Amino acid sequence: MAMMTRKRRRMMAEAAAAAATAVLPEELMIEILARVRVSNPLQLRCVCKRWKSLVVDPQFVKKHLYKSFSDITDLASKAMEDMNAFQLQLSYAPALAEQEQEEGEEEEEEEEEARSLVNELAQLDNMLVVVRSLKGSLETIKVDVQAIKDRVKCLQSFLQIYLKTVSSSSV
Numbered sequence: 285m286a287m288m289t290r291k292r293r294r295m296m297a298e299a300a301a302a303a304a305t306a307v308l309p310e311e312l313m314i315e316i317l318a319r320v321r322v323s324n325p326l327q328l329r330c331v332c333k334r335w336k337s338l339v340v341d342p343q344f345v346k347k348h349l350y351k352s353f354s355d356i357t358d359l360a361s362k363a364m365e366d367m368n369a370f371q372l373q374l375s376y377a378p379a380l381a382e383q384e385q386e387e388g389e390e391e392e393e394e395e396e397e398a399r400s401l402v403n404e405l406a407q408l409d410n411m412l413v414v415v416r417s418l419k420g421s422l423e424t425i426k427v428d429v430q431a432i433k434d435r436v437k438c439l440q441s442f443l444q445i446y447l448k449t450v451s452s453s454s455v
Contacts, residue, residue, distance in 0.1 A: 313338055318347035324438045326445055340449045352439050356432060363428035370421040373414070 308316075317328055317338055325348055329336040338344055 310338070310341075311343070314341060314344045314347065318344055318351060325442055340446055345446055348442070349439075352435060352442075356435050356439075359428060359432045359435065363425060363432065366421060366425045366428055370418065370425060373418055373421060376414075 313334075317325075317335065320328065325339055329339045
Protein backbone atom coordinates (compact mmCIF):
# COMPACT_ATOMS: atom_id res chain seq x y z
CA MET A 285 0.00 0.00 0.00
CA ALA A 286 1.54 3.30 -1.08
CA MET A 287 1.62 6.20 1.34
CA MET A 288 -0.26 9.29 0.27
CA THR A 289 1.59 12.54 0.37
CA ARG A 290 0.14 15.61 2.03
CA LYS A 291 -0.32 17.27 -1.32
CA ARG A 292 -2.23 14.30 -2.71
CA ARG A 293 -4.43 14.09 0.39
CA ARG A 294 -5.15 17.81 0.21
CA MET A 295 -6.00 17.58 -3.49
CA MET A 296 -8.37 14.66 -2.81
CA ALA A 297 -10.03 16.53 0.06
CA GLU A 298 -10.51 19.63 -2.11
CA ALA A 299 -11.94 17.54 -4.93
CA ALA A 300 -14.34 15.82 -2.54
CA ALA A 301 -15.41 19.15 -1.07
CA ALA A 302 -15.90 20.67 -4.52
CA ALA A 303 -17.94 17.66 -5.64
CA ALA A 304 -20.18 17.82 -2.56
CA THR A 305 -20.97 21.52 -2.92
CA ALA A 306 -21.36 21.40 -6.68
CA VAL A 307 -24.37 19.12 -6.26
CA LEU A 308 -26.52 21.75 -4.54
CA PRO A 309 -27.83 24.84 -6.32
CA GLU A 310 -26.58 28.20 -5.08
CA GLU A 311 -29.99 29.30 -3.78
CA LEU A 312 -30.25 26.16 -1.67
CA MET A 313 -26.72 26.63 -0.31
CA ILE A 314 -27.60 30.22 0.63
CA GLU A 315 -30.77 29.04 2.38
CA ILE A 316 -28.83 26.40 4.32
CA LEU A 317 -26.03 28.79 5.30
CA ALA A 318 -28.56 31.43 6.36
CA ARG A 319 -30.06 28.92 8.81
CA VAL A 320 -26.74 27.81 10.28
CA ARG A 321 -26.51 28.85 13.91
CA VAL A 322 -23.10 30.46 14.30
CA SER A 323 -22.09 33.37 16.48
CA ASN A 324 -20.43 35.06 13.54
CA PRO A 325 -21.31 34.31 9.91
CA LEU A 326 -17.85 35.48 8.90
CA GLN A 327 -16.58 32.16 10.25
CA LEU A 328 -18.36 30.51 7.33
CA ARG A 329 -16.01 32.30 4.94
CA CYS A 330 -13.13 30.17 6.22
CA VAL A 331 -14.63 26.86 5.08
CA CYS A 332 -14.02 27.08 1.34
CA LYS A 333 -13.91 29.54 -1.53
CA ARG A 334 -17.48 28.83 -2.55
CA TRP A 335 -18.80 29.53 0.93
CA LYS A 336 -16.70 32.69 1.06
CA SER A 337 -18.43 33.95 -2.09
CA LEU A 338 -21.85 32.87 -0.81
CA VAL A 339 -21.46 34.69 2.51
CA VAL A 340 -21.05 38.02 0.70
CA ASP A 341 -23.83 37.26 -1.78
CA PRO A 342 -26.60 39.91 -1.48
CA GLN A 343 -29.26 37.20 -1.14
CA PHE A 344 -27.40 35.64 1.82
CA VAL A 345 -26.83 39.06 3.39
CA LYS A 346 -30.54 39.86 3.10
CA LYS A 347 -31.54 36.55 4.71
CA HIS A 348 -28.92 36.88 7.42
CA LEU A 349 -29.93 40.46 8.25
CA TYR A 350 -33.59 39.48 8.46
CA LYS A 351 -32.75 36.55 10.75
CA SER A 352 -30.43 38.70 12.88
CA PHE A 353 -33.01 41.45 13.29
CA SER A 354 -35.60 38.86 14.19
CA ASP A 355 -33.25 37.30 16.79
CA ILE A 356 -32.36 40.69 18.24
CA THR A 357 -36.05 41.63 18.41
CA ASP A 358 -36.82 38.37 20.23
CA LEU A 359 -33.96 38.95 22.67
CA ALA A 360 -35.10 42.53 23.27
CA SER A 361 -38.66 41.34 23.92
CA LYS A 362 -37.38 38.78 26.41
CA ALA A 363 -35.24 41.45 28.10
CA MET A 364 -38.27 43.75 28.34
CA GLU A 365 -40.38 40.97 29.84
CA ASP A 366 -37.66 40.28 32.40
CA MET A 367 -37.36 44.00 33.12
CA ASN A 368 -41.13 44.31 33.64
CA ALA A 369 -41.08 41.31 35.97
CA PHE A 370 -38.19 42.91 37.87
CA GLN A 371 -40.07 46.20 38.20
CA LEU A 372 -43.12 44.33 39.46
CA GLN A 373 -40.99 42.52 42.04
CA LEU A 374 -39.35 45.78 43.02
CA SER A 375 -42.69 47.52 43.50
CA TYR A 376 -43.96 44.56 45.54
CA ALA A 377 -40.86 44.35 47.77
CA PRO A 378 -41.26 47.74 49.58
CA ALA A 379 -44.99 47.11 50.03
CA LEU A 380 -44.21 43.77 51.66
CA ALA A 381 -41.68 45.39 53.99
CA GLU A 382 -44.13 48.18 54.97
CA GLN A 383 -46.92 45.69 55.63
CA GLU A 384 -44.72 43.64 57.93
CA GLN A 385 -43.51 46.78 59.70
CA GLU A 386 -47.11 47.93 60.37
CA GLU A 387 -47.96 44.55 61.84
CA GLY A 388 -44.94 44.89 64.11
CA GLU A 389 -46.09 48.35 65.27
CA GLU A 390 -49.60 47.10 66.09
CA GLU A 391 -48.31 44.48 68.50
CA GLU A 392 -48.98 45.14 72.10
CA GLU A 393 -46.12 46.42 74.18
CA GLU A 394 -46.67 43.69 76.79
CA GLU A 395 -45.39 40.91 74.48
CA GLU A 396 -42.16 39.35 75.33
CA GLU A 397 -38.94 40.61 73.85
CA ALA A 398 -38.18 37.16 72.44
CA ARG A 399 -41.34 37.15 70.34
CA SER A 400 -40.43 40.57 68.95
CA LEU A 401 -36.99 39.33 67.99
CA VAL A 402 -38.50 36.30 66.26
CA ASN A 403 -40.80 38.58 64.25
CA GLU A 404 -37.93 40.83 63.27
CA LEU A 405 -35.91 37.81 62.25
CA ALA A 406 -38.82 36.58 60.13
CA GLN A 407 -39.06 40.00 58.47
CA LEU A 408 -35.35 39.98 57.71
CA ASP A 409 -35.67 36.47 56.33
CA ASN A 410 -38.52 37.58 54.05
CA MET A 411 -36.47 40.57 52.90
CA LEU A 412 -33.57 38.25 52.16
CA VAL A 413 -35.83 36.12 49.97
CA VAL A 414 -37.00 39.24 48.11
CA VAL A 415 -33.43 40.50 47.64
CA ARG A 416 -32.30 37.10 46.30
CA SER A 417 -35.23 37.08 43.89
CA LEU A 418 -34.37 40.60 42.70
CA LYS A 419 -30.73 39.59 42.27
CA GLY A 420 -31.76 36.62 40.12
CA SER A 421 -33.93 38.87 37.99
CA LEU A 422 -31.09 41.34 37.54
CA GLU A 423 -28.74 38.53 36.49
CA THR A 424 -31.28 37.37 33.90
CA ILE A 425 -31.62 40.90 32.53
CA LYS A 426 -27.82 41.22 32.41
CA VAL A 427 -27.54 37.99 30.39
CA ASP A 428 -30.27 39.16 28.00
CA VAL A 429 -28.60 42.53 27.43
CA GLN A 430 -25.20 40.90 26.90
CA ALA A 431 -26.69 38.55 24.30
CA ILE A 432 -28.16 41.55 22.46
CA LYS A 433 -24.82 43.37 22.58
CA ASP A 434 -23.01 40.30 21.22
CA ARG A 435 -25.49 39.91 18.35
CA VAL A 436 -25.31 43.59 17.43
CA LYS A 437 -21.50 43.57 17.54
CA CYS A 438 -21.43 40.48 15.32
CA LEU A 439 -23.87 42.11 12.92
CA GLN A 440 -21.77 45.26 12.79
CA SER A 441 -18.62 43.34 11.88
CA PHE A 442 -20.52 41.33 9.29
CA LEU A 443 -21.90 44.49 7.68
CA GLN A 444 -18.47 46.16 7.69
CA ILE A 445 -16.91 43.20 5.86
CA TYR A 446 -19.83 43.03 3.45
CA LEU A 447 -19.63 46.76 2.67
CA LYS A 448 -15.86 46.53 2.13
CA THR A 449 -16.38 43.59 -0.22
CA VAL A 450 -19.13 45.37 -2.15
CA SER A 451 -17.16 48.62 -2.43
CA SER A 452 -13.96 46.84 -3.53
CA SER A 453 -15.82 44.78 -6.16
CA SER A 454 -17.57 47.84 -7.59
CA VAL A 455 -14.36 49.85 -7.93
